Amino acid sequence: MISSSATIAASSIIEPGVVIGPHVVIGPFCFISAGVHIGEGTRIASHVVINGNTRIGRHNIIGMESSIGEISQDLKYAGEAAGLEIGDGNRIGRHATFHRGTAQGGGFTRIGHRNTFDGGVHIGHDCQVGNDTFIGENSGLAGHVTVGDAVRIDAMCAVHQFCIVGEGSHLLANSCVVQDVPPYIEAQGNRAVPKGINEQAPVFAAADEAQQNVILHLYDLLYRQQSASEDVKTEIQRLSAEFPFLRCFNDFFTRSTRGIIR
Structure with a gap:
């Protein structure tokens, strides 16, 4: 018709x-x-x-x-x-x-x-x-490949099969991703490694200071303290009662099978 x-x-x-x-x-x-x-x-x-x-x-x-x-x-x-x-x-x-x-x-x-x-x-x-x-x-x-909401992937990037690119994350140009990228992470390189928080992500930019500090705290656990993923999951579950927006982190870690970029 x-x-x-x-x-x-x-x-x-x-x-x-x-x-x-x-x-x-x-x-x-x-x-x-x-x-x-x-x-x-x-x-x-x-x-x-x-x-x-x-x-x-x-x-x-x-x-x-x-x-x-x-x-x-x-x-x-x-x-x-x-x-x-x-x-x-x-x-x-x-x-x-x-x-x-x-x-x-x-x-x-x-x-x-x-x-x-x-x-x-x-x-x-x-x-x-x-x-x-x-x-x-x-x-x-x-x-x-699964790509979450409000993700930015710049030019000439490649994402390996079965990878997850979490909500609000940003892959800089010429990056190759072979493991999962957590929400709100900025990543770069071949192979891609974390470079910080994507502060331009709409949810992060619109969040109040307390919410932004929660995301920064999770980044610190993952990448500065090098905490085990299970410990980070426990912390996310603890914080989710007060900060419901963290459901995207719960969803990410529930589905992640390839390990996260480090």
Whole structure:
């Protein structure tokens, strides 16, 4: 079904079974396969390919020559049903590659809302990206990576498969991450190591002094005192009753399996 208010260039190919919402604009020489849903107001530049079970929300912008919803690059992928879900208000730059999920990863790659992906960004199979993130030019997430809300990943960064990049953290340019990055940490290097607190993270910047001091205290435990992760978890649980925003730390340590950057 194609909305009567959608604008589609004559040179683009839209297979039967595509759902295109109101006021969608699709530029020239695009190919969109059956099973794709595109939400209201989304704008797609020229030479974009969108494949498979891909659902794109409202008011997204997709740059030229991007590949959205291609099959997984995982060698274990055997053609099973899998998909890609993209939320609302995302800006995807030119030459981006976003892959569908696999059965081993729950079946779906998921992108939240209001994210910005610069040119050449790669999102691998089964990645889970939150809301209000920024990923810079030519950076890539391998399969099964989780990126929390309000994360900033600068240009030319690489994140190893199954890593977690915690809420509000910041990876500086040219960094390679092979272990999990706790919330609100600024990290840099190959391999990435902590450089301090990301004081520009919205939650940290908006927090009062007591809340900021709690985050600084946790950083001190992890990286200056080199406390064991179990001791840090105990301290987080103790503080969570007074500071509910620490739930993101509880969630991070509950899911972390690769160890944290040190």
